[in-house]
Amino acid sequence: MTSSESPIQSRKIAEAARLLIDARRARQPIQAPPSELAPADDAEAWAIHEAVVASFGPVVAWKTGAPSPEAEPGMGLITADTLKASPAAVPADAFVLGAVEAEIAVTLARDLGPRPEPYSADEVLDAVATWHAAIEVLDTAFADWAATPALWKIADRQSHGLLVLGAGVTERPKIPLARLPVRLTINGETAFAHEGGNSGGDPARLLTHLANARRATDRPLLKGDVVTTGSTTPFRRATPGQSVRASFEGLPDAELTIAAA
Secondary structure, three states: OOOOHHHHHHHHHHHHHHHHHHHHHHHOOOOOOOOHOOOHHHHHHHHHHHHHHHOOOOOOEEEEOOOOOOOOEEEEEEEEEEEOOOEEEOOOOOOOOEHHHHHHHEOOOEOOOOOOOOOOOHHHHEEEEEEEEEEEEEEOOEOOOOOOOOOHHHOOOEEEEEEEOOOOOOOOOOHHHOOOEEEEOOOEEEEEEEEEEOOOOHHHHHHHHHHHEEEEEOOOOOOEEEEEEEEOOOOEEEEOOOOOEEEEEOOEEEEEEEEEO
């Protein structure tokens, strides 16, 4: 319990987190979560998110993204159990939702720790060690993900299921990140192919916002952390027996195979 939480709120957060943890581990989706456990606001949803993630291990990566270039970006914590190097393979029953997106990710060369003044975009980009193509797989603890309220999605690991990281390169892509050509293929068929496409605008904006949102916390961005910067494609559900590839110009591909049922 934090100093700002009442005992009742602390119990609610713990019970809501346990509900989500059990559903994820058993792959038994929640049909209708108890109304008394629903997050009341962003702060409560984030507290549940942190409690859920803590049960799966220490944080090694982050996700960020926004619905528009003007919207404030969100964030999510990622643990080692859902971070895999490409090419990755998972069992047929690995996901409830299994929606895949192509993303640009980075690995950090140094800490972006506490300091009074905000980090500039140039400082954050200079802290990048390697650039990667990535596949994020969205997953859920709920039976009807589309109808799940936004605060429950935040609490439920920001709908994170898996991050597949392509091999890294040290040189930033020459084409501006907001216009970098991307292709998402499933079983060799092109699902999406276009330039840019990140709903939050320039990935550098999202990365910089995350660095500054975390710089005054007890867990800022650290050397070795992976950050994935939001979807550049609409999501497409992948099913057992399918293979997925995310390709960005200038970056090695990220590949995921889901075993046949």
